Amino acid sequence: MAYGSPERPEDIPAYFCDIRGGRPVRREAVDELVERYRRIGGSSPLNRITEAQRAGLEEATGLPVYVGMKHWEPWIQDAVERALADGAERLVGLVLAPHYSRLSVGGYRDRLEAALDGRAELVFVESWHDHEPYVELLADRVRGTDAHVVFTAHSLPERILAEGDPYSDQLLETSALVAERAGVGDWSFAFQSESATGEPWLGPDILVELETLHERGVTEVLVAPVGFVCDHLEILWDLDVEAREKAAELGLELDRIESLNADPEFIDALVALVKKASCAEARIGESDE
Secondary structure, eight states, X not given: OBOOOOSSGGGHHHHXXXXXXXXXXXXXXXXXXXXXXXXXXXXXXHHHHHHHHHHHXXXXXXXXXXXXXXXXXXXXXXXXXXXXXXXXXXXXXXXXXXXXXXXXXXXXXXXXXXXXXXXXXXXXXXXXXXXXXXXXXHHHHHTTOOSEEEEEEEOOBGGGTTTTOSHHHHHHHHHHHHXXXXXXOSEEEEEEOXXXXXXXXXXXXXXXXXXXXXXXXXXXXXXXXXXXXXXXXHHHTIIIIIIHHHHHHHTOEEEEOOOOTTOHHHHHHHHHHHHHHHHHHHHHHXXXX
């Protein structure tokens, strides 16, 4: 499962409306989003890359794999219906987001369970922020750099901290694991892609972090967006446009790691993740018996 993205500019208003749960969206906000998509080439590669990840996972496992999107076609409920029509009795639910939050991964699970409605067994992968192959892949991408590494992920409303949500802690754990594995000592963490909802969001924001690093005398920055597994708007606009423009304004040299996308090694990491989840669930079932 992934977030989903509109394929055509004319679909953006409906997509934005779905993200906001059907609430009205200001024309100015829609126009701004349309412009961002225009600046990255007209559409996001998210759907195409997710399909490539699906096909790679299906080929590697020999099992049927379906894509379900949270906010666009193909919808999660449609993926469930296709799986059931094909005779599935047991589903593994995998969100292509390594870090758990009730507001993010929890939302996918809610949609999946509602669509499934008890008609088949569900094994759900809640978090894979410390999955060894995933950590190693990220470490490979930052190993050997002389730049200050800034790990990033999508920000969420600050209220999740009071709710005991593990999202922020898991992100810091991933970052520390990657830095240790790669032998990187000069690193920090920042959030990105905050939405304008009128409430406080987790920080510091990547643009603020760049200012802080500049004040410290840092001249080179490598951004490692550990919260994302493929190129899409939050990578191609928020980092490749906004963050680069900010870095240029500050006189910083900024680069970012290559996204995991459909890298065969990432597909192998997903295969290991699915097998691990399935085997663990099977062992639990055996112990219950």
